Structures are given as C-alpha cells and as structure tokens.
Amino acid sequence: MASDTKKLILDVAERLFADRGFSATSLRELTSEAGTNVASVNYHFGSKEALLAAVLERRLRPINERRLDILDKLEHTAGEHPLNLEDVLRAFLTPPFHKRREWGEGGRNFMRLMGRIHSETNKEFRASFIRQFDTVFRRFIVALRRSLPHLDDADVSWRMLFLVGSMAFTMTWAESMPLVDREASRDPEELLESLVQFGAAGMAATTRAPVAVGKENVRG
Amino acid sequence: MASDTKKLILDVAERLFADRGFSATSLRELTSEAGTNVASVNYHFGSKEALLAAVLERRLRPINERRLDILDKLEHTAGEHPLNLEDVLRAFLTPPFHKRREWGEGGRNFMRLMGRIHSETNKEFRASFIRQFDTVFRRFIVALRRSLPHLDDADVSWRMLFLVGSMAFTMTWAESMPLVDREASRDPEELLESLVQFGAAGMAATTRAPVAVGKENVRG
DNA sequence: GTCTATATGCGGATAGAC
DNA sequence: GTCTATCCGCATATAGAC
Secondary structure, eight states, X not given: OHHHHHHHHHHHHHHHHHHHOTTTOOHHHHHHHTTSOHHHHHHHTSSHHHHHHXXXXXXXXXXXXXXXXXXXXXXXXXXXXXXXXXXXXXXXXXXXXXXXXXXXXXXXXXXXXXXXXXXXXXXXXXXXXXXXXHHHHHHHHHHHXXXXXXSOHHHHHHHHHHHHHHHHHHHHHGGGOGGGTTTXXXXXXXXXXXXXXXXXXXXHOOSSOXXXXXXXXXXX | OHHHHHHHHHHHHHHHHHHHOTTTOOHHHHHHHTTSOHHHHHHHTSXXXXXXXXHHHHHHHHHHHHHHHHHHHHHHHHTTSOOOXXXXXXXXXXXXXXXXXXXXXXXHHHHHHHHHXXXXXXXXXXXXXXXXTHHHHHHHHHHHHHHOTTSOHHHHHHHHHHHHHXXXXXXXXXXXXXXXXXXXXXXXXXXXHHHHHHHHHHHHOOSSOTTHHHHHHHOO
C-alpha cells in the first residue's frame, strides 16, 4: 500500500536525522534501511528538505494543538481570573512529554531531533519552522503575563525562552547524558514535574532584587 | 606566517560551522573564504573533524578555566560555609557571557556553534566533547548541593541541566529570535542577570509541593 | 608551509520502464 | 507507486611540485 511506504520513510528519516543529523544522513542509507529506493522519497515528498519538513509537521501539529486545547480549557474555566502559573506551564510542557511516551521510539527520536533542528538547516527553513510556534508562543505569553503582573513583556518572553531551552535540552540529552548517569536517571513523568517546578519558580522570580531572594534560602 | 593561516582557518570554520552546521560546511568553501586551500586544513589540523575539535577547544578551555577559578575564590572566601546560590550561578554563567563579548564576532559565532554541536557529530565525538565539562560539572554540583541542602544529588543535577539548557538556548537563539523580536531585544549583561535570577529561583524551588508556591504569587 | 592537481567515492535528483 | 540506471557535481583526502 502507498501510505505504508510513506510512513516507513518518515519513521526511518526521523530516527536517522536524530541520530546523525540532517546533512549527515544520505537518502541512500535512509531508503536502504526503509527497504525502498531514492526515487520514492522524491516521489512522495519532493526533496530531502521537504521530507524533513514532513517529519517535523507530523509530530508538531498534534503537540501544538494539544497545548492550545489545554490552554483554552484553562482560560474557559478561569473566566476573567489570571491562570495558575503551574497550570499554564503544564499546558505547555505536558503535551510533548505525553506524546513522546505515546509515540514510543518514534517519539523519542523526534524529541532528540527537535533539540537539533536549528543546527541542520538553512535560515529560510528555520524561519518556516519557527513560524509553526508563533501562535502557540503568543498565546502562552499573554496567559503568562496575566499570571505574572510584576513582569513586563520582555521579561516574560525571555523567561519563556529559558524554559523552552530547559525543555529542549532535557529532551535531547536525557537519554544519553554521561554527566548525570549515576543515580540520576529519572522517570519522564518525574522529570516533567521537576521541570514544572523549576520553571514556575524561575518564571515567578522577582526582577531587580538580585541578591536578596537567594541568600535567605541558601544559608543554613 | 604559519600561525596566521591557522588562526584564520579557525575563525572562518567557527563562523561557517555556526551558520551552516558542521556537515553542511565543505572544506572547499571554508578554505576559499579563508583565502587558502583544502590541503592546508589537513596540514594544520589533520582532518575536518579535528578542525572542529580545535575550534571548540580554543574557546572552551579558557571559559571552563575561568569558571573554576571563580568558584575556587568563592570557596576560599566562604571557608566552611555554603556559598550564596546566585554567586555560584554567576561563576558558571558569567564566563561564557563575558568571553563572548571579549571575543567579538568570533565569540558570538562560537556560542551559536555551542548550542548546535550535539547535532552535528557522531557519538564518539560528542562523548569526547562532553568530557571537557566533566570536571566543571562535578565541581559545581558539589557546591550547589551544599547551598541547597533540601535537594538530593539527582535534583541538583537535573536542575543544573535545566539551567545549561536555558543558557545554551539563549546563546544560540538570542541573536535571531523571531519570537521575541519586538521590544524584547536586550543587552547581554541584562540577559545574564535575568538568567541568574531565573536560574536561582528555579534551583531553589522546593520539591514535592507542586501547587502551593505558585498560587500565592499568581492570583491578584 | 603552501599550493595545484588528482584520486576516489558519495551526494541529491531524475528519466523512463514496468 | 515502485524500481533501475544514470546524470552531474561536490565531498574529503592526499601526492608531489615549489
């Protein structure tokens, strides 16, 4: 059947792009592992770069839809009130973690690929890639600003980037991180919760009082 | 002079690897831009991959030396007392930010490259790359654990990774981030301070009390 | 140390039979 | 939809003159 080949190519591409990187993966080894031929990639996707776009699109769309879905529900329930900060962060962070689990090996490959995608492509491609997040990002900034009235737009945006960085790094490195391999391996659900706590505290931090906050917590 | 060519190759490689990625950069365009020839890379560095290692080594060594230097001084001053949390984070975060500025365009290129390095190389290379951070990472984990007695080793390690992720992401995307391009562009020094505050609050967050912390700060 | 020229192989894309 | 065969160019690496 036609769609079987297409799906197979997507799966193998996802894994190889994650393992070796986009440029370093050849269509030859890709199609060889998928049990098909180079021409089929061009038939189904048009080009190698279009294949990458399809790989990303397949996973990103449901993740971002789910994020907005949860945020919608939170806002509907809260009415005019600001949302709880941790709830908003969970709306953002839970979908990738859950989908990752739901998708099994493909999900893990995709997440590794995500953390790497900005390195592997030209500017135009990256721009089109980032555009997929535009709506999501803006919606969450608005929600976060209402929950964090002491911060301005720039503060919230940057902190949101910090959080995305933490998430991306965790997703990418969590599976093969020599630095914390001793007793630190951790259930993904626990990791998600750690990230929510870390992110919520970081997001809520007061600006312009660099020393005071830390000191009390630290001594003793 | 010999070392001029070598330095020139390093500079151009740093920029192109950061722009296009390692695999996508050919020695041909690299040496062409450097005004030399393919053979000179192999003469000076041995191979393309060894050139990448040299590019990283040149910047990483002084950054990590500086980190440990600052941490040494903090620990010497504090004696037996735990260190101030924000001080520890600054010891870790300040060197890359300051070196980045000090090194000008090369520094900016290097930082972009850093965020991308795990995507562009094979496992063996990554392993040798990560080993450069081993000492630094362990030293900071020890210092942080003493400053954060309510956390166990795994908590501290993961939160340190979260912080590294935030830093790497910020370094990589800060220069061309369409998501926050409106009024959010920010002085690097300010960004460093934002990151310290975000990180300190995140690091100090209490474990296992998911809702309580956020809610008070959020409502109203 | 630096270069030109070359060895040798793999890259993406496509034409055209089935 | 799928395949083989092929086009054409670029890749890294190196030999050897200067």
